[in-house]
Amino acid sequence: MSQVMFAEDPAVVALKPTSATARPAISVKQANVIYPAADQPVHALQDINLTIRQGEFVSFIGPSGCGKTTLLRAIADLEPITSGEVQVNDMTPSEARQAGAYGYVFQAPVLLPWRTVLANVKLPLQIQGVPPERCDEIAREQLARVGLKGFEKKYPWQLSGGMQQRVSIARALGFEPKILMMDEPFGALDELTRDNLNQQLQQLWFNEQRTMVFVTHSISEAVYLSTKIVVMSPRPGRIIKVIDSPLAAQRDLSIRNTPAFLQLAQTVRDALVEGHHDH
Numbered sequence: 078m079s080q081v082m083f084a085e086d087p088a089v090v091a092l093k094p095t096s097a098t099a100r101p102a103i104s105v106k107q108a109n110v111i112y113p114a115a116d117q118p119v120h121a122l123q124d125i126n127l128t129i130r131q132g133e134f135v136s137f138i139g140p141s142g143c144g145k146t147t148l149l150r151a152i153a154d155l156e157p158i159t160s161g162e163v164q165v166n167d168m169t170p171s172e173a174r175q176a177g178a179y180g181y182v183f184q185a186p187v188l189l190p191w192r193t194v195l196a197n198v199k200l201p202l203q204i205q206g207v208p209p210e211r212c213d214e215i216a217r218e219q220l221a222r223v224g225l226k227g228f229e230k231k232y233p234w235q236l237s238g239g240m241q242q243r244v245s246i247a248r249a250l251g252f253e254p255k256i257l258m259m260d261e262p263f264g265a266l267d268e269l270t271r272d273n274l275n276q277q278l279q280q281l282w283f284n285e286q287r288t289m290v291f292v293t294h295s296i297s298e299a300v301y302l303s304t305k306i307v308v309m310s311p312r313p314g315r316i317i318k319v320i321d322s323p324l325a326a327q328r329d330l331s332i333r334n335t336p337a338f339l340q341l342a343q344t345v346r347d348a349l350v351e352g353h354h355d356h
């Protein structure tokens with residue numbers, strides 16, 4: 078684990094002291110995932126050891142096919158691990174899922190086109206048997222939280238891609254999950270929309286300090302959002318480096334022009350290159 082220090086840079090302010098000492102939310106020990114296949118099994122994850130503390134914003138970054146989604150899915154009980162151990166709030170992933178620990182945002186918004194925005198956000202609450210009036214109230218609150226007040230009666234296809242992804246974030250937040258898992262949620266969006274959503278997500282995290290686990294291909298996005306960056310190697314996915322960010326917890330997009338940001342981005346880039354060479 079490495080910590081990059083940038084003395085006398087205004088972008089660098091100590092993170093809240095809780096972040097280094099908080100309880101582990103997620104602990105992965107010696108985890109392997111091997112997908113069975115007719116010809117040759119695919120070794121997707123190899124000997125993954127990782128601790129994510131409560132309130133951290135952690136990004137997984139690595140080349141395509143290195144197992145980022147597999148690791149996210151293994152933590153969220155969407156993929157069984159072949160060996161090793163995953164614990165979430167001292168529970169198995171399955172117990173944690175049943176306890177409503179996770180919200181999950183997929184690469185594509187996966188909204189039902191025949192349901193309004195409000196009805197889409199309400200759906201998982203309805204499935205869980207939350208009383209109708211409460212479903213309505215929660216869904217409206219969550220839409221307001223992602224800046225979509227006034228769009229409740231629209232249908233997904235009447236919204237832009239960025240707005241649809243905000244709806245899926247609102248839906249994931251409905252149960253107030255302790256951990257928000259996001260699999261490259263902004264990958265398909267244009268750069269300015271992505272910037273805008275990154276800024277909103279950063280504010281959401283700063284205001285609530287919820288544990289976030291985020292998958293991305295973008296160095297800039299990872300550095301802007303994260304308190305911890307996990308750099309992965311090409312397949313079989315291993316962790317090359319875990320980098321604790323020295324950047325201030327509250328960030329504006331302008332931080333991307335600071336020496337501290339650029340230096341951290343370079344550290345991530347170097348680790349990615351190292352992962353390729355090791356291969």
Ligand SMILES: Nc1ncnc2c1ncn2[C@@H]1O[C@H](COP(=O)(O)OP(=O)(O)OP(=O)(O)O)[C@@H](O)[C@H]1O
Binds near residue numbers: 140143146
């Ligand atoms: N269900 C599956 N069966 C067999 N192989 C799979 C399965 N799911 C993923 N894989 C393989 O496991 C490896 C890791 O996939 P994964 O989707 O986790 O990578 P990733 O880093 O998220 O990729 P990307 O950045 O392209 O989304 C890839 O080689 C992929 O082809």
